[in-house]
Amino acid sequence: MPLTQDRMTANRDGELMPYAVAAGQEIFMGALVAVNAAGFLVAGTEATGLTYIGRADAHVDNTTGADGDELVHVRRKQAFLWKNSGTDPVDQSLVGKPCYILDDETVAGTDGTGTRSEAGVVLAVESAGVWVE
Numbered sequence: 001m002p003l004t005q006d007r008m009t010a011n012r013d014g015e016l017m018p019y020a021v022a023a024g025q026e027i028f029m030g031a032l033v034a035v036n037a038a039g040f041l042v043a044g045t046e047a048t049g050l051t052y053i054g055r056a057d058a059h060v061d062n063t064t065g066a067d068g069d070e071l072v073h074v075r076r077k078q079a080f081l082w083k084n085s086g087t088d089p090v091d092q093s094l095v096g097k098p099c100y101i102l103d104d105e106t107v108a109g110t111d112g113t114g115t116r117s118e119a120g121v122v123l124a125v126e127s128a129g130v131w132v133e
């Protein structure tokens with residue numbers, strides 16, 4: 001049914017959002033995080049079917065819990081500096097293109113022949129790592 005009067009609609013800026021953590025996960029503050037196919041937060045790992053979300057803003061241990069037993073705030077909508085893979089590096093030619101999740105702090109230049117999920121868009125490559133949005 002459409003509105004018939006003014007409504008104070010709840011809102012968030014979307015930059016810092018709570019996410020339900022997957023069972024068996026320990027996520028460290030500062031980790032690259034993604035959601036799995038079921039929509040639960042996991043630490044970045046070399047796998048398919050993950051959707052990059054951002055950076056964990058706190059440490060959470062759900063190693064003995066079920067899906068959703070723990071929540072962690074994730075910082076989104078920013079560029080983060082991740083480590084660059086030593087064996088499959090992101091290079092300057094990938095600026096403006098996707099890079100791929102290798103682990104919870106590292107990105108790679110390719111999808112590893114279909115074994116890695118996309119991490120986001122490369123904004124810059126420097127000696128300290130890869131800026132990913």
